[in-house]
Amino acid sequence: MLSDYAIEIEDIVKKFGNFTAVNGVSLGIKGGEIFGLLGPNGAGKSTTINMLLGLLAPTAGRIHINGVDMLREPEKAKGQIGIVTQETVVEPDLTAEDNLMIFGRLYQIPENELQKGIEFALELSDLKGFRKSYAGTFSGGMKRRLETAKALMHAPKILLLDEPTTGLDVQNRSQIWELLRKINKEQGVTILMTTQYLEEADQLCNRIGIIDHGKLIALGTPAELRQKIGMSTVLEVEAERESLPKVEQIFRKLGMEPKISGNKVIAPAGAKPVERVEKVLQLLSAGRIDVHNVNMHEPTIDDVFLKLTGSAVRDQTGDYQGGRQGMMMGRGR
Numbered sequence: 287m288l289s290d291y292a293i294e295i296e297d298i299v300k301k302f303g304n305f306t307a308v309n310g311v312s313l314g315i316k317g318g319e320i321f322g323l324l325g326p327n328g329a330g331k332s333t334t335i336n337m338l339l340g341l342l343a344p345t346a347g348r349i350h351i352n353g354v355d356m357l358r359e360p361e362k363a364k365g366q367i368g369i370v371t372q373e374t375v376v377e378p379d380l381t382a383e384d385n386l387m388i389f390g391r392l393y394q395i396p397e398n399e400l401q402k403g404i405e406f407a408l409e410l411s412d413l414k415g416f417r418k419s420y421a422g423t424f425s426g427g428m429k430r431r432l433e434t435a436k437a438l439m440h441a442p443k444i445l446l447l448d449e450p451t452t453g454l455d456v457q458n459r460s461q462i463w464e465l466l467r468k469i470n471k472e473q474g475v476t477i478l479m480t481t482q483y484l485e486e487a488d489q490l491c492n493r494i495g496i497i498d499h500g501k502l503i504a505l506g507t508p509a510e511l512r513q514k515i516g517m518s519t520v521l522e523v524e525a526e527r528e529s530l531p532k533v534e535q536i537f538r539k540l541g542m543e544p545k546i547s548g549n550k551v552i553a554p555a556g557a558k559p560v561e562r563v564e565k566v567l568q569l570l571s572a573g574r575i576d577v578h579n580v581n582m583h584e585p586t587i588d589d590v591f592l593k594l595t596g597s598a599v600r601d602q603t604g605d606y607q608g609g610r611q612g613m614m615m616g617r618g619r
């Protein structure tokens with residue numbers, strides 16, 4: 287089959303026994319896109335990626351990579367992609383250069399091209415100055431950069447990354463973003479990545495698919511997603527947990543549809559947000575409700591997620607990453 291898509295997924299399902307981890311996902315990713323699959327822990331991101339990598343066989347459905355059928359011609363399909371898995375796989379006791387060399391040999395890059403591939407990868411990952419350093423001494427971000435460059439040594443036009451920035455600090459994370467943008471722009475590589483970070487999906491990806499409980503629940507550009515659910519300015523009131531039901535009641539009284547997330551009550555503020563806030567403040571004060579913070583902001587992907595699923599995206603420790611406040615990048619940690 288000839289496909290217009292770099293990656294075409296048709297109704298894939300993955301069951302583990304009675305449990306359905308991926309439940310009928312269809313998705314077409316065009317050449318040149320940076321596509322982000324966003325979802326909380328256990329949503330089915332890795333399971334989806336692993337089926338695209340040919341590491342897991344789908345229970346049902348079809349996958350084409352550059353028009354090549356993953357089930358019929360797995361080796362040919364796999365040859366078209368570079369892979370960065372969720373776990374770090376650099377060899378700590380080898381230098382950056384030797385890590386690349388071993389990988390290049392594994393991928394059977396011809397010896398006369400190998401040196402060129404290594405130089406390309408060191409240049410790309412900005413690790414030229416560290417070629418003789420042991421990978422074990424690298425920061426998390428440097429390891430990730432090395433892995434990403436390594437995945438491109440056989441010059442694939444599609445790169446799949448599973449949570450490339452999870453656990454990295456802000457600085458390392460933004461370096462990975464820069465690297466991915468560069469790979470996409472300069473090498474024309476199509477990127478499909480998973481992430482739990484809302485701001486990452488928002489800022490880095492041209493299109494986002496939100497996955498939850500194995501189903502794709504939303505798809506579009508970040509702007510489209512916000513528009514699609516018709517959200518206006520968002521109003522948030524942060525208070526002690528025991529006060530939240532009272533705050534919720536006030537929101538309802540004013541005709542808003544609130545959701546509680548973490549220690550906040552959140553709702554679209556409607557057509558006249560400033561008037562709404564004034565009324566909310568009046569009622570909070572009249573009810574002597576102690577609040578920590580009241581804020582208004584343009585809807586974020588987290589608000590979209592909250593509205594669609596009724597629950598916030600959680601990070602690995604289970605902490606709420608609400609709105610802009612909780613996003614790791616936004617905090618400048």
Ligand SMILES: Nc1ncnc2c1ncn2[C@@H]1O[C@H](COP(=O)(O)OP(=O)(O)OP(=O)(O)O)[C@@H](O)[C@H]1O
Nearest residue numbers: 302305307325326327328329330331332333334482
């Ligand atoms: N080999 C397996 N056997 C049984 N259940 C599995 C297996 N692999 C994954 N699952 C389950 O499938 C669901 C989806 O898991 P998956 O790893 O795809 O989630 P994820 O979105 O990548 O989450 P995370 O953000 O934690 O990496 C989870 O409930 C998980 O426990």
Ligand SMILES: [Mg+2]
Nearest residue numbers: 331332333372
């Ligand atoms: Mg995962």
